[in-house]
Amino acid sequence: MTHDEARLLIGAAPGAVSAPLAEHLAHCAPCTLFQQQMQRMDQDLSRLFTAPLGPRAETGIRALPLMPATRPRPVAPRASGLLALAASLVLSIGVGIVFWTLRPQPSLAAGVLDHVGHESASWSEVAPMTAAATSQVLAGADVRLDPTDTTVTYARICLFNGHWVPHLIIRTAAGPITVMVLNREHIGARQSFRQNGYSGILVPAPGGGTLAVIAQGDADLDAVSRALGPHLHWTH
């Protein structure tokens, strides 16, 4: 084994020593030193990788520059430029406020549609679930549904925005309607949306949180939310 071959193996996996490498190391002090240095660096890497992450940057997914930006070096203003500096500062703050106001907001509706799209097979469920089975599912998310004449054909607990939420499909005259009970999401007022053949609304739930009601095509979604919302209760 040559020195280059030995160092390739060491650099690729400092903690692994095959028999041929061990034989080489037994007679090669420089490669042994190289191995020790690499092992020490791996210990530092392990410490680095397991260290707590820093605070969350207020940045979302976005297109980023292809080259790393350089940190601008601060320049001390001259006295004669103070007025210009102040004007620039005011302008910058104004522009910043405008951009802050107009910045893209994470869309709850988009998240709901994405989730529903991933469970497209749920729409084809037609067999009614028993009230007991529905209750059992909902209980897993601390939700109770009063006895109603609503026909539930699908009930699951789904992970949504980091929390487990009930995902129901109910049968109506207009076809199946999806209802998601988002007890951790809060909105100020009713919102409606339409995309990819789906129509939906988000409404504040009577017991807190938000109801998402979605149909394939058009349907009276508000009627569904009015009929179902008062009968949903948080149990904790």
Added chain:
Amino acid sequence: MRNFTPEIPVPLSDALKPGAEAAPMALERLFATMRPELLRFAWWLARDRAVAEDVVQEAMLRAWRSRDALKDPAAARGWLLTIVRREHARLYERKRLEIVDLDEVMAAEDTQLAADGDEMVGLRLAMTQLPDDYRIPLVMQVLGGFTTDEIAQELTLSTAAVLTRLFRARNRLRSIYGLLPAPDALDEPAV
């Protein structure tokens, strides 16, 4: 209202079996346990906290939907890390994110940097500046615990290419930032 964190009355290994009634709860417990590690793994892949959180969230949803694919509960950690790695790759394919703005990365990490020693600061900076081709296999190996063969399979590379990339990654960390000077010059082997 409260966070839904039920106690699981059955062992995780049993609960994760396909069809087990407690599987959703067991998976949630697994997610909760693994989330910090998944987030660190995703951060070192993406070098951006917000992106890492999105990657982990998407990965958890994907894991939930494909939970039946997990045949051996003992392999859950590697299974989840693999899903995170693939979700990160998908995100970059969709968004065409090539390189993060390192000023933003460093600004977001200033608190942590201040708490580290000089050597760790240099290592952190060096790691964030490593090209994806070198950083990702290294993170998979050191943080994820993947073997070189597993990395090769996951990244669709030859084992020799993975060995070379891992060697080059460590060599760059050392030579570019003055960490652990090499005992003598070493040419990087060809892939």
